[in-house]
Amino acid sequence: xxxxxxxxxxxxxxxxxxxxxxxxxxxxxxxERAYREMEADEILKELEDSGLRGRGGAGFSxxxxxxxxxxxxxxxxxxCNADESEPGAFKDRELMQRNPHQLIEGxxxxxxxxxxGHAFIxxxxxxxxxxxxxxxxxxxxxEAGYLGTDICGSRRDLELVVHRGAGAYxxxxxxxxxxxxxxxxxxxxxxxxxxxxxxxxxxPTLINNVETLSNVPRIVAHGADWFRGYGxxxxxxxxxxxxxxxxxxxxxxxxxxxxxTRELICDLAGGxxxxxxxxxxxxxxxxxxxxxxxxxxxxxxxxEAMAEAGSMLGSGSIIVADDCVSIPHMALRTARFxxxxxxxxxxxxxxxxxxxxxMLERVVRGEATPMDLDIISSVxxxxxxxxxxxxxxxxxxxxxxxxxxxxAEFEAVMDEASERFAAVQAPAETLGAAT
Amino acid sequence: xxxxxxxxxxxQGRVPERSPELVPELHEVECPAELREQIETLMGRYPDRHSxxxxxxWAVQRLYGWCTPEGIxxxxxxxxxTPAYLESVASFYDLLHTEPVGSHKIAVCTNISCWxxxxxxxxxxxxxxxxxxxxxxxxxxxxxxxxDIAPMASIGERYFGPLEPGEAQTAxxxxxxxxxxxxGKALEKRPLAGDAPSVGGGGDG
Numbered sequence: 309x310x311x312x313x314x315x316x317x318x319x320x321x322x323x324x325x326x327x328x329x330x331x332x333x334x335x336x337x338x339x340e341r342a343y344r345e346m347e348a349d350e351i352l353k354e355l356e357d358s359g360l361r362g363r364g365g366a367g368f369s370x371x372x373x374x375x376x377x378x379x380x381x382x383x384x385x386x387x388c389n390a391d392e393s394e395p396g397a398f399k400d401r402e403l404m405q406r407n408p409h410q411l412i413e414g415x416x417x418x419x420x421x422x423x424x425g426h427a428f429i430x431x432x433x434x435x436x437x438x439x440x441x442x443x444x445x446x447x448x449x450x451e452a453g454y455l456g457t458d459i460c461g462s463r464r465d466l467e468l469v470v471h472r473g474a475g476a477y478x479x480x481x482x483x484x485x486x487x488x489x490x491x492x493x494x495x496x497x498x499x500x501x502x503x504x505x506x507x508x509x510x511x512p513t514l515i516n517n518v519e520t521l522s523n524v525p526r527i528v529a530h531g532a533d534w535f536r537g538y539g540x541x542x543x544x545x546x547x548x549x550x551x552x553x554x555x556x557x558x559x560x561x562x563x564x565x566x567x568x569t570r571e572l573i574c575d576l577a578g579g580x581x582x583x584x585x586x587x588x589x590x591x592x593x594x595x596x597x598x599x600x601x602x603x604x605x606x607x608x609x610x611x612e613a614m615a616e617a618g619s620m621l622g623s624g625s626i627i628v629a630d631d632c633v634s635i636p637h638m639a640l641r642t643a644r645f646x647x648x649x650x651x652x653x654x655x656x657x658x659x660x661x662x663x664x665x666x667m668l669e670r671v672v673r674g675e676a677t678p679m680d681l682d683i684i685s686s687v688x689x690x691x692x693x694x695x696x697x698x699x700x701x702x703x704x705x706x707x708x709x710x711x712x713x714x715x716a717e718f719e720a721v722m723d724e725a726s727e728r729f730a731a732v733q734a735p736a737e738t739l740g741a742a743t
Numbered sequence: 744x745x746x747x748x749x750x751x752x753x754x755q756g757r758v759p760e761r762s763p764e765l766v767p768e769l770h771e772v773e774c775p776a777e778l779r780e781q782i783e784t785l786m787g788r789y790p791d792r793h794s795x796x797x798x799x800x801w802a803v804q805r806l807y808g809w810c811t812p813e814g815i816x817x818x819x820x821x822x823x824x825t826p827a828y829l830e831s832v833a834s835f836y837d838l839l840h841t842e843p844v845g846s847h848k849i850a851v852c853t854n855i856s857c858w859x860x861x862x863x864x865x866x867x868x869x870x871x872x873x874x875x876x877x878x879x880x881x882x883x884x885x886x887x888x889x890x891d892i893a894p895m896a897s898i899g900e901r902y903f904g905p906l907e908p909g910e911a912q913t914a915x916x917x918x919x920x921x922x923x924x925x926x927g928k929a930l931e932k933r934p935l936a937g938d939a940p941s942v943g944g945g946g947d948g
Binding site for chain 1: 798800832835837839860885934937
């Protein structure tokens with residue numbers, strides 16, 4: 309099984325980063341046509357008909373999201389979410405590094421549909437090299453007249469700013485991203501109002517992921533039907549999937565949505581390391597409930613199949629855990645991340661992530677009892693759906709899935725650790741009894 | 744004042760010299776011209792000047808090595824906001840330092856994928872190699888978005904991996920000598936995973 313490279317087409321050519329290289333592959337031809345000949349409604353319709361679903365995690369229809377923006381004369385904004393920080397996800401990094409102009413063209417075309425005059429790329433601060441590449445590409449696009457005022461003689465203007473974050477996972481949450489972009493601490497906002505109605509600087513704002521926007525030029529160029537020719541009915545298109553963890557060839561692979569998950573993990577990514585077996589995997593980044601190998605490997609890799617299996621496709625990032633990985637330790641590693649990144653605004657998330665870490669530490673140290681596992685599960689239940697954003701849920705979902713599916717392993721770790729504990733204690737007690 | 748016992752819990756580090764609730768005047772802060780110019784240029788790019796708080800703090804950090812109280816006051820004077828406001832932003836983000844750190848920064852990823860491939864051991868190796876080097880800041884970091892090169896580290900804001908613990912010392916020596924760091928392990932030089940010659944930990948080539 310080979311890849312189906314659409315977004316990563318020609319990505320092996322380093323010249324693609326420059327505007328000449330990109331134009332050599334017909335780059336910006338769609339932007340020129342869109343600005344000269346197309347109306348906002350035409351573009352919007354094409355995007356809606358294509359069924360393109362958001363590639364950042366939620367999987368919401370991009371065209372529908374854009375159609376929620378109110379019409380009329382007012383300042384509207386477009387934000388590209390490039391704050392890729394979900395453990396396991398590294399596909400936006402590849403897309404920005406290898407083909408920055410595809411993203412810029414996508415943003416410029418989407419800006420017509422959203423009627424936005426100002427666009428921002430919010431890129432995580434750690435992606436310094438990629439932000440430099442984007443800065444250079446944006447400067448080239450301004451120079452060539454694809455950004456700025458009166459683009460291609462259309463009397464439309466678009467300003468595009470690359471905005472570097474400074475290290476906070478929460479800023480990938482769309483309303484926290486808006487706060488960060490407004491120069492505040494990145495705390496999520498209460499929804500509604502949704503950003504499409506009241507977002508950046510109080511104006512209607514369209515927020516889309518890097519990969520989502522990178523899809524826009526080709527959808528507008530070739531049409532919704534062409535796009536629907538890839539993937540499944542409910543998950544059209546291709547997807548750049550990040551595969552990592554216990555596989556031989558970790559990396560980004562672009563495939564049609566709906567291919568068997570086994571092909572992604574075992575063929576493209578090379579399968580488990582020598583002498584190991586796949587035990588479980590996160591199908592959509594660290595916030596997706598883990599699937600055991602038996603549950604997940606033969607499922608089609610699509611939004612609907614993953615949802616049906618009780619997990620999610622999320623950002624399209626697979627982390628493979630082989631039989632050498634201790635699931636309780638993996639749960640602790642996962643929980644620690646969300647505990648560290650919780651912004652602290654909502655109590656269930658702030659306290660829930662904290663207590664989950666403490667309890668899981670007790671589990672791996674052998675100081676817990678089976679009752680603690682039930683308490684861990686109940687804490688997860690009390691986080692889910694009770695916060696402004698889904699950061700807490702993102703810990704609760706995988707942790708509760710691990711406790712449920714691998715309870716025996718948790719109990720074994722506890723038994724083993726408490727035996728070790730008893731072995732250390734025993735001589736002291738004997739001594740105590742003798743005196 | 745001097746007779747009161749000092750409680751380190753509340754006075755450690757940063758005692759503002761002046762009331763932080765006031766917007767400082769430019770003539771009070773001796774803001775270097777280049778910093779002022781950078782922040783003013785940035786302010787022109789956004790519909791609202793408050794948006795430049797993170798970029799302005801980046802500029803302060805580039806100039807002084809960390810977000811110094813003086814630097815924050817200078818940026819606040821240019822932006823016409825209170826130093827307390829900028830301080831609240833600086834303290835929220837992991838990459839902005841509100842206390843002195845080494846000028847060479849190394850972040851070693853210890854998140855799930857890197858942990859599975861030896862990220863903890865790599866962090867230990869970097870910590871040991873940087874022992875006694877005050878100018879090098881080594882920190883364990885959350886997912887840096889490069890699980891394909893696990894275990895990896897960000898050295899001087901560039902990504903390198905997959906790394907062996909034995910390479911930590913080499914990397915730090917090269918960094919301090921001003922040489923190219925581990926040229927063979929730079930992320931930017933890697934081909935797409937699907938185009939790479941067959942690799943893997945299994946040993947079947």
